[in-house]
Amino acid sequence: MPAKLSTHVLxxxxxxxxxxxxxxxxxxxxxPRQLKVVTTNADGRTDTPLLQNDELKPGDYQxxxxxxxxxxxxxxxxxxFVYAAIFFRIDNPNASYHVPLLVTPWAYSTYxxx
Numbered sequence: 102m103p104a105k106l107s108t109h110v111l112x113x114x115x116x117x118x119x120x121x122x123x124x125x126x127x128x129x130x131x132x133p134r135q136l137k138v139v140t141t142n143a144d145g146r147t148d149t150p151l152l153q154n155d156e157l158k159p160g161d162y163q164x165x166x167x168x169x170x171x172x173x174x175x176x177x178x179x180x181x182f183v184y185a186a187i188f189f190r191i192d193n194p195n196a197s198y199h200v201p202l203l204v205t206p207w208a209y210s211t212y213x214x215x
Contacts (some may be wrong), residue, residue, distance in 0.1 A: 104157045104195050105150035106142050108164060110141050110202045114177075118145025119204060122171040129161040129188065157194045163187065164200055165203050182207035187211055 106126075110119035119141055126137040139147045149163075166185040173180075191198055199214035 102152055102213075104197060105146075106152040106157060106162075106191070106198045106200070107147065107150045108200045108202065109144070109146040110166065110204060111145055112171075114205045116188070118143065119171060119202075120145065121174060123167040125163075125165040125167075127163040127165065129163050133163075151204055157191060157198075159191055159194055161188065161190050164189075166202050166204070166209075168204055168206070168209065171204075177206050182209060185209045185211070189213075 108124065110122050111117070112119040122138050122141045124141065124147070125135060126139070128134050128136050137151060139151065139183055142148055164187045166187070168185055169180045169183045183201060185204070187200060188201070189198070189200060200211060201214045203210045
């Protein structure tokens with residue numbers, strides 16, 4: 102299996118993939134820099150891995166999931182969280198990393214998936 106970083110988002114209020122959520126990927130080395138901005142597809146995933154093969158380098162990263170914008174597009178105007186900022190570390194550039202997000206307007210949860 103090729104090395105990669107991937108994510109997916111599940112909207113627990115609907116029990117379905119979170120379609121159209123904007124996600125930012127940041128490299129958090131000496132100077133933080135935005136690496137990508139993507140939007141989830143019909144499966145709540147990105148069309149391609151966030152990073153893959155030679156792009157995957159050891160270091161600290163951050164994913165920012167735009168929670169409030171996502172729910173506002175669905176008519177939910179009252180949310181507690183504006184976004185979820187998930188900080189994580191890639192140690193092995195030959196491994197695969199998956200960061201799922203389970204989300205409602207009032208809570209979120211994440212873990213290292215497979």
